[in-house]
Amino acid sequence: MSPPLFLTLLLAAGCDGGGAADNFDLVDLGSFTTDADGLVNIPWEAPEGVVSTEVFCGPYGYDTIATADDVSSPDGTMVFDDDAPYDGALRVGVLDDMLPVLVPVSPDLPAVAGEWSMNFFIDASELPATVSCSALARTGETSSSNLIDVNIVFVGVDGISAGMTAQAAESDDTVQAVVTGLGDLWSDLGVSLGTVRYSDFAGDVASATTIEGYSEFGNLLRTVDDGAELTFFMVQDIDLGDGASILGLSGGPPGVAGHGGTSKSGVVINVANVAASPEQVSLIMAHEGGHFLGLFHPTENDLGGQDPLGDTPVCSDSDGDGSLTSAECAGSGSENVMWPTAQVGTATSFTSDQGWVVARNPIAFPE
Amino acid sequence: MLHLFLPILLAVSAHAEESMHSRVVDMLSGMESVPSAAQWLALGPAAEAELEAIAADASMLPTQRGNALVALANFPTERALALLLATAENAEENTLLRRKAIGALGQGWGAGALPALSAALGQADAQVRVAAVRALAALPGEAAVGVLRAHLAKEADATVLAELHKVVSP
Numbered sequence: 001m002s003p004p005l006f007l008t009l010l011l012a013a014g015c016d017g018g019g020a021a022d023n024f025d026l027v028d029l030g031s032f033t034t035d036a037d038g039l040v041n042i043p044w045e046a047p048e049g050v051v052s053t054e055v056f057c058g059p060y061g062y063d064t065i066a067t068a069d070d071v072s073s074p075d076g077t078m079v080f081d082d083d084a085p086y087d088g089a090l091r092v093g094v095l096d097d098m099l100p101v102l103v104p105v106s107p108d109l110p111a112v113a114g115e116w117s118m119n120f121f122i123d124a125s126e127l128p129a130t131v132s133c134s135a136l137a138r139t140g141e142t143s144s145s146n147l148i149d150v151n152i153v154f155v156g157v158d159g160i161s162a163g164m165t166a167q168a169a170e171s172d173d174t175v176q177a178v179v180t181g182l183g184d185l186w187s188d189l190g191v192s193l194g195t196v197r198y199s200d201f202a203g204d205v206a207s208a209t210t211i212e213g214y215s216e217f218g219n220l221l222r223t224v225d226d227g228a229e230l231t232f233f234m235v236q237d238i239d240l241g242d243g244a245s246i247l248g249l250s251g252g253p254p255g256v257a258g259h260g261g262t263s264k265s266g267v268v269i270n271v272a273n274v275a276a277s278p279e280q281v282s283l284i285m286a287h288e289g290g291h292f293l294g295l296f297h298p299t300e301n302d303l304g305g306q307d308p309l310g311d312t313p314v315c316s317d318s319d320g321d322g323s324l325t326s327a328e329c330a331g332s333g334s335e336n337v338m339w340p341t342a343q344v345g346t347a348t349s350f351t352s353d354q355g356w357v358v359a360r361n362p363i364a365f366p367e
Numbered sequence: 368m369l370h371l372f373l374p375i376l377l378a379v380s381a382h383a384e385e386s387m388h389s390r391v392v393d394m395l396s397g398m399e400s401v402p403s404a405a406q407w408l409a410l411g412p413a414a415e416a417e418l419e420a421i422a423a424d425a426s427m428l429p430t431q432r433g434n435a436l437v438a439l440a441n442f443p444t445e446r447a448l449a450l451l452l453a454t455a456e457n458a459e460e461n462t463l464l465r466r467k468a469i470g471a472l473g474q475g476w477g478a479g480a481l482p483a484l485s486a487a488l489g490q491a492d493a494q495v496r497v498a499a500v501r502a503l504a505a506l507p508g509e510a511a512v513g514v515l516r517a518h519l520a521k522e523a524d525a526t527v528l529a530e531l532h533k534v535v536s537p
Contacts, residue, residue: 206526210466210494212501236494237430237463243470244401244437245430245463272463273428280428287398301397323406326393327386341396 023228024052024138024258024362032057033130034122039069043117044135046074046103050111051142052360056256057120057133058098059263062215066099066122066131068092074114082121086305091296093252097218097263102254105294106308107356111137136257136362143366146359147194148186148293149229152179155201155220156209157234161274164234169198174278181282185337185348186289190355194229194365201233211238211249211268218263221251228258228363230289231266238270245270247342248284253291257362267292280344286337287347293361295354297340298333299324309353312336391417392427395434407441415442419450422464433467440475448476452483458490465490466498473502481506485514493524500527504534 027044034040046053060066071080071090080090080101089109092101101118103111122129152175157164163172170176175198183193201208203223211217217238224231238246251264259265267288274281296307299315301324306314313336315329326334326343333339338354339347358364391414394402407414421427422435436454439447454460454468469487472480480502487499500518503511516535522528 206493207529210497237466242401242437243440243467243474244434245467246401247396247398247430249399270430272430272433276428284398302400321409325390327389340398340400341393342398343396 023140023365024136026259027135027137029055029133029135031130031132032120034120034124034128036127038122038124038127038129040120040131041117042120042133043115044133045115046111046113046137047139048113049139050113051138051140052102052104052136052362053111053116053138054100054102054136054254054257054362055116055118055133056098056100056135056259056262056264057131060097060122060124060129060131062096062218062263064122064124064129065094065096066120067094068099068101069119069121071101071116071118073109073116074112079109086308089308091308095252095264096214098251098256100252100254100256100264102252102257102294102361104360105254105296105357106310107353108308108310111360134259136259138360138362141366142359144190144355144359145367146191146364147367148191148289148364149194149197149227150179150182151197151199151227151229151231153199153201153231153233155233155235156205157236157271157274160236160271164271164274166198166200174274177278178274178281178285181279182285182289185282185286188337188348188350188355189290189358191358191364192367197229208233209236211235213239213241217249217268220268221263221266222261224260224262224265226258226260228365230255230292230363232285232289233266233268234271235268236270237272238268245272247273247280248288250288250291253296254294254361255292257292277344280342283337283342283344283347287342290338290350290354290358293358293364295338295350295357297338298336299329301325301340307338309351309357311351311353312338387413387417388421391421391435392431395421395431395438401434402438404441407438412442415439415444415447418442419447422450422454429461429463432461433463436464436467437471437474440471443475448472451475455483455487458492462492462494465492465495469495469498469502473505478506478508478510481510481514484511488514488518493527496522496524496527497530500530500534 032040044055069082073079089106154164161174163175248269250267256262256264298312299306313332315333418435422432451468484503
């Protein structure tokens with residue numbers, strides 16, 4: 001049930017201080033109700049001169065997942081098929097609460113003007129279900145050199161490193177080492193850090209500083225404001241439910257670019273290791289920020305898939321044990337920042353295609 | 368003949384140890400994912416000794432040490448139990464490690480961990496108490512619920528109370 005396009009509300013993306021403030025527009029596509037099988041077609045229009053476009057639908061809660069059954073480009077070509085999710089040049093997650101679909105995530109499928117469409121599928125306990133959708137479109141110039149503004153939000157982590165507060169961060173050696181390291185890693189993408197803001201989390205710090213599960217993760221990301229910047233939440237720990245710590249997590253991927261208030265509007269970084277290794281925190285930020293901006297793991301270490309890029313290394317399971325290790329993939333993946341385990345000092349590079357994708361993200365601003 | 372083969376045997380053994388160490392460290396360093404129990408068990412008993420060594424090694428990163436403690440729940444031996452208890456009870460230890468040790472005790476030893484988890488409710492650090500509440504809530508049987516209910520009246524920290532209220536009524 002798509003609303004007439006002329007009724008869509010064109011909103012200027014509410015940006016403050018971000019260089020990319022004029023880069024993109026946000027369109028409210030309205031509400032869509034699925035059929036009894038959980039399917040509904042969602043069309044969205046990409047304007048002339050489009051550089052990137054992103055549609056996102058939700059919220060539908062943390063106990064429900066959704067994905068795209070398929071996505072078609074304006075010429076009618078099916079560019080994503082859930083039956084073969086790693087075959088094409090687009091990647092769509094199977095996600096709780098909010099589903100973003102970003103084009104491009106590969107030079108093999110650039111954003112073009114016209115009507116795109118997604119057959120949205122939701123696995124809800126009660127059907128039909130209704131979701132709200134919006135679409136972003138960035139137009140204008142592209143460049144191989146880009147600025148990305150960053151907002152670093154400290155969530156009760158001054159007990160791990162005293163300088164991790166909004167007041168102290170600018171002059172704190174550890175925080176500045178982390179930020180410099182992020183800039184160094186992203187320079188291989190053709191990205192420079194633009195404005196770097198620091199703030200202290202204004203909500204319930206005691207509960208948000210240790211993320212336990214996807215609902216706490218999503219609720220933290222919902223506190224992001226609109227703006228053409230990438231928000232990093234620095235927390236004490238992230239545990240998705242099995243007790244062990246993960247190092248970071250991005251909304252999406254890809255994240256909802258430039259639009260706050262969704263469970264996919266930012267990135268969370270575990271800073272438990274920052275005192276011993278600020279370099280590792282830089283790597284986690286570069287990696288999770290890469291996910292937010294549309295990059296994926298070159299190869300999954302459980303052999304469960306690969307990114308849609310032609311120039312990222314592909315690692316094969318040489319010992320045939322059904323999984324990949326960083327040692328096994330030395331020279332064929334683990335030197336890339338998007339490698340799925342943290343290889344500090346080794347994972348330092350991005351590829352040309354990865355830079356191409358990030359340069360077209362709605363929150364990247366051409367220098 | 369032994370003097371000819373001994374250096375080779377030692378070299379092979381050292382390589383295997385190094386290979387296990389680097390593999391385990393890799394598995395403890397996932398950006399967004401952690402290994403399953405089946406993946407740990409597939410490494411065999413040598414993994415346990417490696418996990419214990421990493422968990423006790425202050426030169427390793429806190430999340431690597433913490434994840435090693437969590438992984439020891441898959442190897443519920445007396446040696447692993449001793450390391451987890453010592454970590455959980457050490458008030459001087461990093462909060463992250465104590466939290467992970469408490470979680471691993473619950474996961475690996477179940478109801479057998481009830482005394483240690485009950486004792487952890489008395490620790491000064493609220494985050495450690497939250498970990499104890501969660502571990503106790505996951506135990507089977509009524510005994511753990513009774514411990515949590517009894518703790519409700521003593522707890523003053525809002526975050527711990529919020530966690531308790533998810534499990535037992537005020």
